[in-house]
Amino acid sequence: MKTRVLSILMVAAIFLSIAAIAQPGTDRNQRNQNGPVKKEMMMKRKAIQNNNRQNFFTEEQKEAMKTIHLETAKQMKPLKNELGELQARQETLTTANDADLKAINKNIDKMAEVKAEVAKIVAKQHQDFRAMLSDEQLIKFDNFKKKGRVGENKDFIKHGMKRGVKTPFSRGV
Numbered sequence: 001m002k003t004r005v006l007s008i009l010m011v012a013a014i015f016l017s018i019a020a021i022a023q024p025g026t027d028r029n030q031r032n033q034n035g036p037v038k039k040e041m042m043m044k045r046k047a048i049q050n051n052n053r054q055n056f057f058t059e060e061q062k063e064a065m066k067t068i069h070l071e072t073a074k075q076m077k078p079l080k081n082e083l084g085e086l087q088a089r090q091e092t093l094t095t096a097n098d099a100d101l102k103a104i105n106k107n108i109d110k111m112a113e114v115k116a117e118v119a120k121i122v123a124k125q126h127q128d129f130r131a132m133l134s135d136e137q138l139i140k141f142d143n144f145k146k147k148g149r150v151g152e153n154k155d156f157i158k159h160g161m162k163r164g165v166k167t168p169f170s171r172g173v
Contacts (some may be wrong), residue, residue, distance in 0.1 A: 086114065087111065
């Protein structure tokens with residue numbers, strides 16, 4: 001009797017283990033199986049986009065944009081530093097046991113001023129870039145911006161386009 005029960009239990013255990021193995025994988029397992037194919041397709045698409053962008057500007061335009069970008073970066077660095085300090089100060093003010101609402105509001109106003117200055121610099125840089133483009137390049141450049149691709153290329157505007165101007169409650173710039 002014991003051997004019969006044991007053999008039935010063994011057969012049941014084998015069937016259950018086979019059934020468990022035959023089940024489809026979890027989402028993570030499925031992603032790992034499809035991952036290399038998707039990654040390869042994304043890399044090909046990105047290579048085509050980068051090749052199109054590299055041919056988009058003339059060498060003179062690339063050099064001029066690089067110069068404009070460096071000038072803008074020099075202007076933006078102290079503003080980013082100041083904004084980081086203001087955000088740290090905001091964190092300190094808002095987490096204090098007895099928060100001073102006037103100080104919090106004043107700090108928010110200072111952050112808004114700095115962010116407005118950053119937005120003005122970014123807008124000026126964008127217009128400087130547009131000023132050096134031909135009509136055909138302008139159309140493509142504006143389309144890149146609409147599709148959100150502008151911030152991905154080092155020859156395009158880096159500040160503000162991809163990340164945008166953050167809210168007073170955001171952590172980074």
